[in-house]
Amino acid sequence: MRIIFLGAPGAGKGTQAELVSKKAGIPTISTGVILREAIKNKTPLGVSAQSYIEKGQLVPDELVIDILTDRLMQPDCKDGYILDGFPRTIAQAEALDKMNIKIDKVVNIYVPDEKIVERLAGRRSCPSCGATYHVVYNPSEDGVHCTKCTSELTQRTDDKPETILNRLEVYHKQTAPLEEFYRNRGILCDVVGQEELEDTTALTMKVLGLK
Ligand code: ADP
């Protein structure tokens, strides 16, 4: 199975993708995670991507298409994968077509803009293992440290209020057109993001035919 998770920043793509990944036994490939790792390690990719991410803009297509192409050549991708945060533009979707990659389903998680702001502002993540939390909706055990590995949780620099509004605007302009793109192919599945994480998971599993 090759699955794409679509949705505004903070809609819960990454969280749901991780759960589906465990259930289906296929890896999640998140361009956001790859880019943040590159920034942390100060690689040439990280240096090029950093200023875009911090402003809430998209990293140029050529750059992300290259990293995704490399990643998909890894042996763990041979039985399928979940794409989280890619494609984010029509050009990126067309790049998948050019690689002859056949996508089975696109899960489109919908959360209204007002909710997005609240969600991103409360999001926390673990700098060591990458686990994500929310101060209200999905808190870690003690609220300060990662439940999985005990590192102190941090807030992403692009989750600061001034950047969040930029990211939302970018989403509506550049990424939302992908809904139509995949709806026309008959593979878009809509999931309305719920108040409780587990309820969104149940809807997601249902559209994917997983239990
Ligand atoms: P979220 O979905 O919560 O916004 P991500 O971790 O997916 O977070 O992405 C964080 C940032 O990384 C984006 O705002 C963008 O700058 C960059 N990025 C990630 N994936 C892509 C992509 N496919 N194309 C361009 N930029 C990307």
Ligand code: ZN
């Ligand atoms: Zn951790």
